[in-house]
Amino acid sequence: MAARKRPSPTSISTKPDPSDQKTTRNTPDNNAFNLSPPKLGSIFVISTLLCSLHLYLLCSHYTVDTELKRSILINAALSLVGFFVTLKMIPVAARYVLRRNMFGFDINKRGTPQGEVKVPESLGIVVGVVFLIVAIIFQYFNFTEDSNWLVEYNAALASICFMILLGFVDDVLDVPWRVKLVLPSFATLPLLMAYAGHTTIVIPKPLVAYVGLEVLDLGRIYKLYMGLLAVFCTNSINIHAGLNGLEIGQTVVTAAAILIHNVMQIGSSTDPEYHQAHAFSIYLTQPLMATSLALLAFNWYPSSVFVGDTYTVFAGMTMAVVGILGHFSETLLIFFLPQVLNFLLSLPQLAGIVKCPRHRLPRFDPATGLLTGTKDGTLVNVYLRLFGPRSEKSLCIHLLAFQALACAFCFLLRHFLAGWYK
Template sequence: MDQLLIQLFPIAINVIMSMFTYFSTVRLIPNVKDMFIKANLYGFDMNKTSKTKVPEALGVVCGCTFLVTMFLFIPMPFFNHFREGAKFNHKEFSELLVAILSICCMVFLGFADDVFDLKWRYKLLLPTIASLPLLMVYYISSNMTEITVPKPFRPLFGDFVDLWIFYYVYMGMLAVFCTNAINILAGVNGLEVGQSLIIAMSILVYNIVELSRDYLKSMTFSLELNDNLWRAHKFSMYFIIPYIATSLALLRHNWYPSRVFVGDTFCYFSGMTFAVVGIIGHFGKTTLLFFIPQILNFLYSVPQLFRLVPCPRHRLPKYDPETDQLNPSVTVFKKSELNILAKFVMWIFRTSKLVDWKEDDRGVVTCNNLTIINFVLLYAGPLREEALTTMLILIQVAGTLLAFVIRYPLASLFYDT
């Protein structure tokens, strides 16, 4: 029991600090709104008739309160090491510092994107650069690049396969994907923060489940707690709990009708936080499972993201001021402009009834923009913005439930869990 209390002490402190962070962020956001508007960091809600100025990039406030909390929290995990004669864990300390550094870089770069409106190629490059310190510390501290081979393939490849440098490529791509996947599933009030909160809560539940399983195993078989497992999942909780606190505060102001916009800063900040806990916590594959809706949205968007089909600057739903409802937005192009690959891909989409394809006798095509938001509107019909966001959040919850089914019952068929 004493061992358990020592393990839980920094988590308890983290929870208390996160509560203060929540209330501080709730009060801070309204106080700085006018500063952003005066700095010309504002926009207009395209899904409203009102043209009131709405401050943008308020995700930077959320990121800053998170970072302040983490800076103050740095000594807490090592409180036990300050005793006379106790050995200081330099590995854990360096991982904590570099994780905060990577997130700090992404908050800065995300705010730069909101201010300068960077091109897409930079949005792919910046998360890669920000993850380099994280990958370097991972290399020095553990350098674990082996993956467990599923049971059916073990006669061919053995129990483990060393991916070598390709594992680092995967982790770098994880940071890029987490950051941009949230960014492209956006456009209605509360969606960026709402989906991120569900992912963060899913990671927190996963951490608690894994630690609970280890504790029950130790009690049943009179074993010591698995120190490596506890270190990994405690590390994740140190970041996820304050993240949830700041995001909940931001959601209060970003939910319909939104009083603030979160900007790309929040998407960068969220994506790097998830990548950090997945990489250092050694559960990158599980982290990706919680992105099932984002993965589906990315795959659905591929024809437009890679310019096989014309992609407008904004793919937001189309607002109907008369009914105060949202309809699927569309892109218009000539069928003759599509290359062979684009025609084949869109033929698959049309055959699968994934798009609303209308073609006139002149070969001009009107097709809905390829996002899950427009897909939901295509089949659910016109919806009020609040109802649409709620439906998309429920899809995120369903994705989480599916992720847990894959991670536990189904994984046992392929791995020794």
């Protein structure tokens, strides 16, 4: 759910004259189309803040196995290449989607000249494709044909690829909400079928005396839980949206926290299998973060492209996959604290108890340029109702700061509960 308004079908000619179409293809207006330059200065600041701690922990603070560190750094180098490829491909893809009338108008700028600009839609497809290419190429450098992790790695990519396809179909066909809730369940099937990890949970120490077990095997119930986690993560980013940069911003902040968590777990453990599980998570998170930052360069306020549901469901599925295969689903849910809160606020409208409009966005005042909260149950609107009207850019920055605080809270919680809770 992005801050966009798609053109009505009546505004698009269904049977254009062939001669007119040929003329339009070569008109100066079509060839002169250019996106606004990417905001690389802002991206440099954001990436420095988010990536510096991860690289410091990996290269200096912890003693990480040389071969494992080599694989992570190779993956980081390929991810950097993916960043530049995505940066170059977005303007090209934007031209193609505009030719197919896939564009929207920014509702949060309605009544201003920016609100009348046709913004290319569904550019998340570029991120998804480049991500898959980087992840597939990385297999050559890290996995052997008899690797135990190769099957799960490819199953993870199959699930992510499936979700990219379904997300793009949603952007084109505008799939109803009830269908969106079901689609991730099918997308996770390749991963769940190939999953060969444990299906046990560690009982919290305060509850061991009551349960009588320290480790409980859930069997198929654990796989059901993984499927539900994927459904939640995939849809939670999609409904916590509506501002320029918010969808990608929450993804890169959470991805940075996932990277830091994985390196910390690798550095504090001596179990090789445990190392591989968290390294597996890093292998998928680094390209997600790099390609997302490239798209953020165009999507940061004022946005020149819209990411579409293609990106939101892809990002959610990827983070669900790394949480499942990295065996830190509890930690992932705490990282997703703003999304959990937004889901709980949205539940009455999503369940149909309260009327749910198509766009649950704040109200924009063209005279002041500020957003005002509506009665809709979203974190965006609740924040505006509590703290007053704000500009779109300021509101997005505040919400991303809240996302970062939620991740920091998770690390503090794990620190204080270590040795007592588990």
